[in-house]
Structures are given as C-alpha cells and as structure tokens.
Amino acid sequence: MDSVLNLLQVSGNAVVSLWIGIFVLTSLLAGAARISGYVRTMKIQQRPISWRLLRHELFWSACNVFCSTLVLTVLSNWLVQQGLLETNTAAAAWYVVAFEFLLFFFIFDLYFYLVHRALHVQPLFNWIHKTHHRSLNPRPLSYASMSPLEGISEGLIIPLFLTLFTVHETSTYFILPFASLMGLYVHCGYEFAPRWWYQVPATKWLITPMYHSQHHQYFTSNYGAFTTIWDRLFGTMRADFEQDFNRLKSRRANPATQEAS
Secondary structure, three states, rough: HHHHHHHHHHHHHHHHHHOOOOOOOHHHHHHHHOHHHHHHHOOOOOOOOOOOHHHHHHHHHHHHHHHHHHHHHHHHHHHOOOOOOOOOOOOHHHHHHHHHHHHHHHHHHHHHHHHHHHHHOOEEEHHOHHHHHHEEEEEOHOOOOHHHHHHHHHHHHHHHHHHHHOOEEEHHHHHHHHHHHHHHHOOOEOOOOOOOOOOOOOOOOOOOHHHHHHHHOOOOOOOOOOOOHHHHHHHOOOOOOOHHHHHHHHHOOHHHHHHHH
C-alpha cells in the first residue's frame, strides 16, 4: 500500500511539474517558429493568439490542474486505503508491461471518445466543454485549459482502470504520464508526422496534432484521444481531413505556398 501511495504522490507532483513545463514548451515552440522557416511550414493554423485568450488559458489551466489533481489524488488514496487499488510489485517481463500498457491505451481511448462525445451534447457543452473550445488554434497551454469538471471526468479513468486491473508497478511508470504527454503533443499546434502517416495501415490509426487541431477548428469531428479507430467506426472523422493533411505537407515541400497563405 505504501508503494502505491508514494507512486500517487510522485505522479501528483509530476502533474504540477508538467503544467510548469507547458509554459517552457510553448515559449520554445513560439521562438522556434519565429526563427526557423522550416518550423513555420509545420504550423497547422496561422490564427494569432490574443492576450485575452492567453489570460483565459492561464487561468483555467491553473484551476483545472489544482482541482483535478486534488480530487483524483484524494479519490485514489481512498481506493488504496480501502484495498481496492493496488499494484503488483513483482518483477514483470517486458511483454507483460507492454500488454498492460496497451490494455490501458485502448480502454482510455474508448473512454475518452465516449466522454468527449457526451461533452459535445447540450447543455454539457455550454456548461463544461465550451471553456476548452475557446482555444480554436490549440497550443501546449490549451491542453490543460478546461473546466475542472472536464479534467476530473476525463482523468477519472486512470484510478478506475487501476482499480479494475491490478497491473505491475513498472507498467504504471508508462501508464500514468502517457495521457498528459499525448495531450501536450496533439495540442502543440505543429504537425511533425510525415506525409505518408495516414496512408500506411500501421500508422493511419494513430492521431497527430493536425487531427486534433481540426477538432478545435470544426467542433463536430475528430473526437479521438490516441487513435482514429472510434471516429472511423462511428463516422465522426472529418471527411476532408486527409486531403487537408496532404495540403499541409505540400506546404512544407513548397515553402512558397507558406508565404502565399
């Protein structure tokens, strides 16, 4: 039990550190975009950020990180104390760790898709999710800029997963930070994937920043967290997405297109 509590405490501290890191990453990307023409060709949207929106994102990021971390940590500690949430401290083979991580990966992805779809239904959208969608052109700071109710509802799957499945402690080192790291990646505002990404069967199922950026742009498609599986299955993938993705990649191949846009 002590090892689980220590792990939860470390993960809570990591969330706060991650929030601070968002500012550093945002500054680095902004600086790189100004310095490098090559990086500018990877920028998904050209919409500028306003100081009003920046204040909005700073305020709601702080509220969300504080409240959701507090609630989820208290809940996790209670589950541990009740003996409902525990980890297997025995050594685990790499394929066991890989299996447990992939189990979390697909369960989280489905859970997020369903919750995300629900948050787009009125009045939940206006009450909760509209705060996050103020950011039409996402950047790393946009990742945490949401109502604490949304942060809690989306993060709830992690203690629930660890309660339902007793995974090895080694697996939690990959499970606990992954959703946050992926969230930062898809909100970064720059498309790093190669042009063939959505054409190859092995990679077309994994989302990239432009996929989620179009969700912020158009609101009614591309709901997935990690994969395009559920959007493809339920018909919510934006019909023109792959054409738009290819157009962006063509911009990198022809910088003159970037200057003309």
